[in-house]
Amino acid sequence: MKAESMPKKKPTLRDISQATGLSSYTVSRALSNGSDVSAASRELVLKAARELGYVPNRAAQELRRNTRSSITVITASTSNYYYLDLMKGIQRTLRGSNRNAVVADIAAEGVYTEAVEDATVQDLIQSRTAGVITTLTLSAQNIKLLEDWDIPVVFVDSAPPEDAARVPFVLTDNFTASMDTGAHLAAHGYTDWLFLAYPGRWSTRRERERGLREAAAKHGAALEVLESENDFDSAHRTLSTYLDTPGHVLPRAIIAGNNPMVHGTLTVLQERRIRVPEDVAVVAFDEFAWAPLLNPPLTVVNEDSEAIGVIAAKTLTRILDEQLDAERNGQQPVPNYRPEDRREVSAHLIVRRSCGC
Amino acid sequence: MKAESMPKKKPTLRDISQATGLSSYTVSRALSNGSDVSAASRELVLKAARELGYVPNRAAQELRRNTRSSITVITASTSNYYYLDLMKGIQRTLRGSNRNAVVADIAAEGVYTEAVEDATVQDLIQSRTAGVITTLTLSAQNIKLLEDWDIPVVFVDSAPPEDAARVPFVLTDNFTASMDTGAHLAAHGYTDWLFLAYPGRWSTRRERERGLREAAAKHGAALEVLESENDFDSAHRTLSTYLDTPGHVLPRAIIAGNNPMVHGTLTVLQERRIRVPEDVAVVAFDEFAWAPLLNPPLTVVNEDSEAIGVIAAKTLTRILDEQLDAERNGQQPVPNYRPEDRREVSAHLIVRRSCGC
DNA sequence: GTCTCGACCCTAATCCTTTAGGTCGTTCGG
DNA sequence: CCGAACGACCTAAAGGATTAGGGTCGAGAC
Numbered sequence A, B: 001m002k003a004e005s006m007p008k009k010k011p012t013l014r015d016i017s018q019a020t021g022l023s024s025y026t027v028s029r030a031l032s033n034g035s036d037v038s039a040a041s042r043e044l045v046l047k048a049a050r051e052l053g054y055v056p057n058r059a060a061q062e063l064r065r066n067t068r069s070s071i072t073v074i075t076a077s078t079s080n081y082y083y084l085d086l087m088k089g090i091q092r093t094l095r096g097s098n099r100n101a102v103v104a105d106i107a108a109e110g111v112y113t114e115a116v117e118d119a120t121v122q123d124l125i126q127s128r129t130a131g132v133i134t135t136l137t138l139s140a141q142n143i144k145l146l147e148d149w150d151i152p153v154v155f156v157d158s159a160p161p162e163d164a165a166r167v168p169f170v171l172t173d174n175f176t177a178s179m180d181t182g183a184h185l186a187a188h189g190y191t192d193w194l195f196l197a198y199p200g201r202w203s204t205r206r207e208r209e210r211g212l213r214e215a216a217a218k219h220g221a222a223l224e225v226l227e228s229e230n231d232f233d234s235a236h237r238t239l240s241t242y243l244d245t246p247g248h249v250l251p252r253a254i255i256a257g258n259n260p261m262v263h264g265t266l267t268v269l270q271e272r273r274i275r276v277p278e279d280v281a282v283v284a285f286d287e288f289a290w291a292p293l294l295n296p297p298l299t300v301v302n303e304d305s306e307a308i309g310v311i312a313a314k315t316l317t318r319i320l321d322e323q324l325d326a327e328r329n330g331q332q333p334v335p336n337y338r339p340e341d342r343r344e345v346s347a348h349l350i351v352r353r354s355c356g357c
Numbered sequence C: 001g002t003c004t005c006g007a008c009c010c011t012a013a014t015c016c017t018t019t020a021g022g023t024c025g026t027t028c029g030g
Numbered sequence D: 001c002c003g004a005a006c007g008a009c010c011t012a013a014a015g016g017a018t019t020a021g022g023g024t025c026g027a028g029a030c
Helices: A014-019 A024-031 A039-052 A058-065 A082-094 A114-126 A140-150 A176-189 A203-219 A234-245 A259-271 A305-328 B013-019 B024-031 B039-052 B058-065 B082-096 B113-124 B140-148 B175-187 B203-219 B232-244 B257-272 B305-328
Strands: A070-075 A100-105 A131-132 A151-154 A170-171 A190-196 A222-227 A253-256 A281-285 A299-302 A342-345 A348-352 B070-075 B100-105 B131-134 B155-156 B169-172 B192-197 B222-227 B251-255 B281-285 B298-302 B341-344 B348-350
Touching: A014 A024, A014 A039, A024 A039, A070 A082, A070 A203, A070 A305, A082 A100, A082 A305, A100 A114, A100 B100, A114 A140, A114 B131, A131 A305, A140 B070, A140 B155, A151 A305, A151 B175, A170 A176, A170 A305, A176 A203, A176 A281, A176 A299, A176 A348, A190 A203, A190 A234, A190 A259, A203 A222, A203 B155, A222 A234, A234 A259, A234 B070, A253 A259, A253 B192, A259 A281, A342 B140, B013 B024, B013 B039, B082 B100, B082 B305, B113 B140, B131 B305, B140 B155, B155 B305, B169 B175, B169 B203, B169 B305, B175 B203, B175 B251, B175 B281, B175 B348, B192 B203, B192 B232, B192 B257, B203 B222, B232 B257, B251 B257, B251 B348, B257 B281, B305 B341
Parallel strands: A070 A100, A070 A131, A131 A151, A151 A170, A170 A342, A190 A222, A190 A253, A253 A281, A281 A299, B070 B100, B070 B131, B131 B155, B155 B169, B169 B341, B192 B222, B192 B251, B251 B281, B281 B298
Antiparallel strands: A299 A348, B298 B348
């Protein structure tokens, strides 16, 4: 309110100390609402802080306390709308705690490279992030690195590597969901499927493909797998050239591996005036806000990203709290992973019109 | 590579110093690739750092150097896809510099409140963010606060308040774009418009409304303005109850103020089986990836968010660099705003089918 | 009257880096 | 041979906070 014009320099604890004649100890305690301070002194300090426009320097606080307040969400290509819901869940869970989430986009420039992954992890350690939620499978080396620094990691969507046997995760049962999807396509009588997929570095891709293969075998369908980089342009290009190469015919059903993949697929089909679902049926992974409003409304496999975000954030929060406790008791703050931190949630098909229903 | 198993504690500069027998000064200089270090020592230090798995503590660095590396992008309701493109532009510009962008969502929980705005700004100052790019008009008080801390701010999309006369911005000429939109609707012969708008706290809302009013007057159309909170649910609810209240008839054209507004609008129309554009024409502000694939393809006002992000980031970068220079020369690091930092870019209508074309 | 205890406050160390200001040899021009 | 200049280091302070370890003082217990 009174925001008097501030002195030249940014006020620090010492300034309040001088203004009030109290020691920095007392000022600190007063500001952090601790004990050992009389009501009168506290009042005095608070008033001075307000008048000087004091705002604590978090870097200094965290350096001294050896605490950190922000967790990092590692994503690749945020243009995948899926992340919006995930973040919403995470944010919601964190709100009220004194932690906050920042996102580190590993493939901001479009393409993923190992170098960028390494640099990102290095950066996280430099900034001493409290914990990590990652949507992609980090290299074993990077996981080791984070572990060395006692930074807990929880995987969402993508599975941790084999040898990270205790690291928590929240996955959807993509295998079963893919089986179901295949069954649905088979029920329509389609026997000729094309799976437009992003790279296998996302473990979901592998599970989804595995489920589809199993379903194809079970229902006597033919499954073609087409791989693209994980963005709209690549998907568009990949499918286009596929359809243009002699010997390839339009499949009866296309399963788009994720959001950028459907986006590419539908665009290609629209450009070529191929009708959905009459000429080709389309189903896609990952529900998103606009799916019901597309032409035709899109049949999708729905994984509840927001709920996943909530679970992941809760798990991470618990681990971080335990670390704080451990540290207070003078123990090593190694992340305490529990078996039940490895969770799998199920996904189901939302049937709309693009599959032919 | 050799990632030997790390010692119990996290290695610091001092550890390297002890391991090499060199002083912390020399180690620091060696690591930061500075002068005053012999090639042999540098080699020694680098080797030790690698073996110990040393990673500098950024909090300590920034505290000492009095620098900060991250800028903050303030958004409200990230579910507005518009932000994705904006961020893309910002990230692209920042890549390669040693700065990075983090987003602070002011209305994560859906609703915007002044309290949250204040808390967010407070938080930014605590973490001593280097600079701010904000998509909404902050309160005069908060702008003053950031100014007091020499934190430069650039507004994108939303205009700064009147009295912040020198603060940079990158706006789109929403007034002209709205005029054009109105003209297009008039050309279709529609004389009965409904503008579904988000709150006026975003200055774009005001400009858009002003343009539409002017257009309506010019072309003899009737304009109704309907206000909703800035999210899908509110938009949906607001339009539904509007249509349900006796005396209100379906307008001939709906202009949706932004992404959440179209989302709500189209959903309502779909639920009621109102045909677009036969029964009602729809145009919307802000192009987004799915617009061409909707049913029918959506006519939108396109503002190039990515380009705006680039401009904003470049402006902010320049100001921050100048601050660094000033500080090096012992001057006060007050942000140096220039008149040409206040930019307006134009937007144009992308005509698709939802308007009746 | 002495002892104890709690409330309140202080000094100084500490967190991890960076850097101003010196030191100590060498080398080199004159 | 002298002084200056330079390279390679070092010591110690600083940056803004927290906190261990002590003090002081007055009130209550005995």
